[in-house]
Amino acid sequence: MQVFKLCIKVLEKNKTAMLIYIFIFLVISVMISRLSVSKPQTGYADVKTDIAFLSEENTPLVNGLKQELSKSANFVTVADQTEALQDALYFRDVTYIVRIPKGFTERFLKGENVRIEKTTVPDSVYGAYLDMKINRYLTTAALYAKYGGGMPQKKLVSLLKSDLDQTASVTLKPEKVRSAETVESGGTGTTFTMYYFNYLAYVLPAVLIFGIGAIMQVFNNRDLSLRSFCSPITARNYNFQFLLANIVFCIVCWAILLIPCALLDPKHFFSRATSFLLLNSFAFLLSAGGLSYLIGNLVKNRSAISALSNVCSLGPSFIGGVFIPRLMLSDTVLKIASFTPTYWYVKANEQIEALGTFDFSNLASSYGCMAVEAGFAVAFLALGLTAGKKTRVAG
């Protein structure tokens, strides 16, 4: 295991710099998340937005939803005609239109896949908030419908209402509750854990690019590789040890970064929601590892690597929604950001956060994001391999 040990020694030589990254990250993430946990929700809840609620049927379930939304919205009456509705949106008489189609309740309670139609103005912060509310209402309702043993609709709605009131009361009176405890475990809401996982999108690439970059510097040195090629160690054994060292490094970094979160916010860390955050962060770890390998193969000097490790961790974090919420970023910025794994990582985190319950249909889109992250990992690795081969042959 000479080669493996060598990689570890190279990493040890560079550990101070990496520990500094991690330390700064911890300080920043703890500070920022303590400051901002749950704030956005309170902000939105205080200001009510104007929406149109059009329903083609009148059932307890629909009325319950309307009542739930009334906590965050004022209902404006708009004639149910395409032109009138468009005008209303255009002039911002309303920012959000909900339409419940006929037969919705019946089909919904049967567990069929039915959708509420919604129309919204672009870039609406409230729109996302209302989406979340509706989503939470319906996922919880679906849960009762599925496991409630066919209870009457009225009962279902009242149970639902008391459920949702519990969390709602928290957002309305945040000063009474300690911020990190606002939301019940497995539930929704922006927790410390949530922030922490988002910020991982900054620190993981920074540390991995730095560490793997340092290893690659050593291993892509032509004179040193020639010496290894002269020795009786087989190419397969050599590559295996090298790969193993890099994988171990990635996993150790990941684990080290997760421990503070588990210590600082154990209640949420060991919840069901976090297991999905963990899965997502693992997918992101793969892409960050792949990126580091690519950069390590392309860049030939130390200072360029540490510069790139800053650029590639900070840049995507700013445009991908880590430091600035995605809702506040323009479409163009987000479109650019979607070419980075960070965007998909944050998006998946938000989707996981927004879910009231976890069943497969709800998670499908966040699995999609994770798949995109893994796709990035594969692409980076493939590019890195090609670039690496080129340097070795050309040198």
Add this chain to the structure above:
Amino acid sequence: MIISVKNLVKRYGNLVALDHLSFDVEEGEILGLLGPNGSGKTTAINCILSLLKYDKGEIRIFGRPMRPDAYDIKRDIGVIMQNVAVFDELTVYENINYFCGLYIPEKEKRKRLVEEAIDFVGLNDFRRFYPKKLSGGLLRRLNIACGIAHKPKLILLDEPTVAVDPQSRNNILEGIQRLNREGATIVYTSHYMEEVEQICSRIIILDKGKVIANGTKEELKNMISLGEKITVETSAIHPEHLAALRRIPGADSVEYANGLLVVKSGKSKNNLENVLDFLKKQQIGYGRIYSELPTLNDVFLEITGKELRD
């Protein structure tokens, strides 16, 4: 036969770096590959080690064909490349231990070998130093220790003394002779003829990827017509003097330039006395006088018409 190279051809694009190169290395010898910059020494070494793909030819080591995956052959070879190749992240001891470890998995045995290698190159006081802190000469010694710690039967050294002070150079050359006495066969490339003359039992002179001469240094010097070369510092030589000097029997060439009179004699002729007599008789004042026997440079010069070193 330890190494056999037959009709080796290596091209870089249009440039033919090795042109049907053939030679053998016998067990126990120190073979010198001598050639000017760009003559193909490094290319030849790299082809022998299967580090480079070549266009044509056959290479056998220890009687077996050499290939990139001939790991059992590689086990018995030690390599010291032209460029220093050590890890900046590892100390002197760790570097030697790492490279030795690629050959010797057993910890105990390796420990002993690494200690011996450190002793061998005289780096005992520097074992905890990082390469960045070593002088050029010490760094070269470390480079050598990394290549020979596993006690190989065959050692290839590619210009191990480039840019090294005389003290380290002697240490290195003596070391190579010691390794040879302990049983290793050695291939040594250099463009310093003095080094090659000093340590090699046989010399191959390369030029433009071809063997132009092959033999012991005595054999090589016998190949050429040149014998003694007399150089006189003097400022009062006239053309008629030169004509008279040229009449001395055995004086093949008489030149005068920049205050230096050079008289070259044919093989096994001694003309120093004759030249001095002549100068005295003509009452020509002179400064230093020295006489040299032919060097490998003269051999190279006579065969190729150019100097070994520019």
